[in-house]
Amino acid sequence: MLAVAALLMAGLLALLAPFSMVVLVLRSHQQPLTGGLAGLTIPVPKTFESDSHEEFLALPRSAARPSLHPVYSSSPSLSPTPYWHPHVRWVFVITPSKQRYTQRVDLVRLMNTLSHIDNLHWILVEDNVKQSPKVDRWLNESRVQHYTHLFAPSRAKKRMKVRGSQQRNRAILHLKNMIANEEDEALKKAYQEGVVYFADDDNAYSLALFDELRRVKSIGVWPVAFTAGRYVERCILNETTGHIASYQAWNSTGRAFPIDMGGFGIHTRLFLPENASADPPLFDMRSKHGQLESDFLGQFGIPLADLEPLADNCTKVNVWHVKTKIDKIDKDIDLAIDV
Numbered sequence: 001m002l003a004v005a006a007l008l009m010a011g012l013l014a015l016l017a018p019f020s021m022v023v024l025v026l027r028s029h030q031q032p033l034t035g036g037l038a039g040l041t042i043p044v045p046k047t048f049e050s051d052s053h054e055e056f057l058a059l060p061r062s063a064a065r066p067s068l069h070p071v072y073s074s075s076p077s078l079s080p081t082p083y084w085h086p087h088v089r090w091v092f093v094i095t096p097s098k099q100r101y102t103q104r105v106d107l108v109r110l111m112n113t114l115s116h117i118d119n120l121h122w123i124l125v126e127d128n129v130k131q132s133p134k135v136d137r138w139l140n141e142s143r144v145q146h147y148t149h150l151f152a153p154s155r156a157k158k159r160m161k162v163r164g165s166q167q168r169n170r171a172i173l174h175l176k177n178m179i180a181n182e183e184d185e186a187l188k189k190a191y192q193e194g195v196v197y198f199a200d201d202d203n204a205y206s207l208a209l210f211d212e213l214r215r216v217k218s219i220g221v222w223p224v225a226f227t228a229g230r231y232v233e234r235c236i237l238n239e240t241t242g243h244i245a246s247y248q249a250w251n252s253t254g255r256a257f258p259i260d261m262g263g264f265g266i267h268t269r270l271f272l273p274e275n276a277s278a279d280p281p282l283f284d285m286r287s288k289h290g291q292l293e294s295d296f297l298g299q300f301g302i303p304l305a306d307l308e309p310l311a312d313n314c315t316k317v318n319v320w321h322v323k324t325k326i327d328k329i330d331k332d333i334d335l336a337i338d339v
């Protein structure tokens with residue numbers, strides 16, 4: 001009788017062993033995590049503890065991919081998906097977008113890329129006097145996990161030749177306020193340690209770009225293909241120092257920072273001035289043609305040689321400056337159909 005009981009007990013323990021391992025593994029993930037974010041420690045809030053399928057199915061569509069260990073937050077900034085990953089650095093992607101024939105196809109392609117990235121908050125700013133219901137619908141249909149939909153009309157002044165500044169500035173100010181007003185302390189800390197990227201809506205981006213973005217300590221740079229009539233624009237390193245020596249780019253001597261909009265990422269903290277009422281660095285609406293990025297980057301007080309050469313010392317291309325070209329279109333636009 002005793003022997004049978006012991007045997008049963010041993011069998012039960014053997015059966016349970018794998019489960020207790022799982023429990024241990026889960027526990028270790030709940031410790032504050034370091035590393036990967038350059039020394040940042042984020043206390044991990046309430047973990048999402050549920051293995052019921054029903055609960056996953058009830059989540060917003062984009063959360064139905066429970067990779068790693070997301071945590072729940074009721075923060076209004078986490079929309080539409082209320083889950084985030086405490087051990088993954090936040091990427092804020094800022095995109096100005098203007099109405100045109102190819103707006104939807106360009107946005108669909110971009111949304112399909114951004115949908116793959118956890119802890120990505122997309123700030124899409126329409127060049128418009130209001131939020132258009134169309135763009136709102138496209139966003140809703142996307143699988144992007146976190147986004148904000150804003151608008152800002154371009155001022156139609158002749159001197160302001162470079163488009164997108166008002167929209168990018170609207171997004172930068174929104175981001176600053178969003179982080180300042182964040183009530184979930186763990187999320188706020190993670191936001192402060194994030195990285196900001198300016199992604200035009202018609203370019204092509206590889207998923208590896210977001211890994212590079214997460215390496216940025218202050219301002220990181222990488223090559224951009226097909227920009228300004230060049231095969232590639234990229235930084236050239238001094239072999240001995242490992243610092244940036246020069247740029248292989250259009251007008252590289254006439255621009256202090258000869259870098260395309262898609263060629264740099266900036267630590268979120270550089271947009272959070274110590275004096276909370278001060279303006280963060282913004283784009284200058286009066287920048288001359290070709291000087292917008294250079295003028296913008298000049299405000300941070302970091303010399304070109306101190307920017308971080310990423311993507312294997314500026315030898316890998318993860319972003320392509322492209323434009324969607326379509327054949328001639330007849331003038332009768334069918335407004336009833338979303339094209």
Ligand SMILES: *[C@@H]1O[C@H](CO)[C@@H](O)[C@H](O)[C@H]1NC(C)=O
Pocket residue numbers: 237238239240241242312313
């Ligand atoms: C980048 O260049 C530096 C210095 O030239 C070198 O030490 C380092 O190994 C290089 N990194 C990669 C990923 O190629």
